[in-house]
Amino acid sequence: MTTPNSRSIDSVLGELNGQKVFFDKLHGNNGDRLISMGGQVSLDKAGVKCVDRWQEGTAIVVTGGAGLSSVWGGAYAEVSEYCHGEAGKLPLVILPSTMSFESGDFADSLRDRQGRTVVFAREQYTYQRLLDCKFHNVEIGLDHDMAFALSDSDFINRLKASASQRHLLVVERRDAEALSGEPEKAVAAPGFLKKIVPIQFKRTYKLRKHEAERKRSRFAKWVHQEIKNFFPTADSTNSRYIDVSLAGLVSFQNFCDLVKNASVVATTRLHVAILAALLGKPTLVIPGSKAYGKIQGIYEQSLKDMEHVKIVENPFQSEEQPKVI
Numbered sequence: 001m002t003t004p005n006s007r008s009i010d011s012v013l014g015e016l017n018g019q020k021v022f023f024d025k026l027h028g029n030n031g032d033r034l035i036s037m038g039g040q041v042s043l044d045k046a047g048v049k050c051v052d053r054w055q056e057g058t059a060i061v062v063t064g065g066a067g068l069s070s071v072w073g074g075a076y077a078e079v080s081e082y083c084h085g086e087a088g089k090l091p092l093v094i095l096p097s098t099m100s101f102e103s104g105d106f107a108d109s110l111r112d113r114q115g116r117t118v119v120f121a122r123e124q125y126t127y128q129r130l131l132d133c134k135f136h137n138v139e140i141g142l143d144h145d146m147a148f149a150l151s152d153s154d155f156i157n158r159l160k161a162s163a164s165q166r167h168l169l170v171v172e173r174r175d176a177e178a179l180s181g182e183p184e185k186a187v188a189a190p191g192f193l194k195k196i197v198p199i200q201f202k203r204t205y206k207l208r209k210h211e212a213e214r215k216r217s218r219f220a221k222w223v224h225q226e227i228k229n230f231f232p233t234a235d236s237t238n239s240r241y242i243d244v245s246l247a248g249l250v251s252f253q254n255f256c257d258l259v260k261n262a263s264v265v266a267t268t269r270l271h272v273a274i275l276a277a278l279l280g281k282p283t284l285v286i287p288g289s290k291a292y293g294k295i296q297g298i299y300e301q302s303l304k305d306m307e308h309v310k311i312v313e314n315p316f317q318s319e320e321q322p323k324v325i
Helices: 009-014 030-046 076-083 106-110 124-132 146-150 154-161 191-196 199-215 218-230 252-260 270-278 294-303
Strands: 003-005 020-024 049-051 059-062 092-097 117-121 139-142 167-171 239-241 262-267 283-285 309-311
Touching: 009 030, 009 092, 009 117, 020 030, 030 092, 030 146, 030 252, 030 270, 059 076, 076 106, 117 124, 124 139, 124 294, 146 270, 154 252, 167 218, 167 252, 167 270, 199 239, 218 262, 218 283, 252 262, 252 270, 262 270, 270 283, 270 294, 283 294, 294 309
Parallel strands: 003 139, 020 049, 020 059, 059 092, 092 117, 117 139, 167 239, 167 262, 262 283, 283 309
Antiparallel strands: none
16 A cells, blocks of 8 residues: 655665765756755765666665656656666666656556555655555655755855856746747758867857747747746847757856846746755746646745745646647
């Protein structure tokens, strides 16, 4: 039977104090890196020693995010490795995540674990889905997205110290969680550039082409009016239109710089919103599908009490579940 766990991430990780822990950061974009960084902060706070392989540890901790949702599903196979054999005997903690299970039976992937299993949701939508799964011998918890663990970190304080207000930043994602338009392919540099031009110049070319296209989108036109409604004094003279979470387009350093130097941030990307919120930037959040509930749920769980963060209804997508891929 599923056991609700009212304790926090810090209290659960605190039980691992002094132990050797394998922290599986999985993989992802610039926003996912914030999640892993927050997870590492919490593990350091708990006093654990991180090891390079699960075989070297006495417990396994898996980073949070949306990898265990049917929208992405990429982490199902990776986490299943920890459900059987010797790995299945070790304690497993899955950090706060958004999960949905249309494309597979997540309960089945965990049912044979012999070790203690604790799974955290990062919003109420996922928390209820987990309870409905009726896991056997799995503890279910609810806590904030791990990026919020960076709130008082040196990382955030350094960004605050050098922040400015150079531009208005509009971030629209165009992947499986896109709000408008079809998911788009990565911008490719011309073939001749790939052979003779250094990588930083290729990235500059791709970024300019990407930004020119985003500036013309119907989302960009709509969101400017919403920014005026919520933040009337915002200056849109210098506006940037970049999906800064795309690691192949924007380095992590530039991701941080573009957010910290914004006067206002309008975004369909969750961790752009979280970073902007932690930096005190006026932030307009546009959620995706209400059935999926990721951004809406995390806003309700973690952002709604921040006066500088606003949410506006998504006009581009119905309440249906995003396409499962």
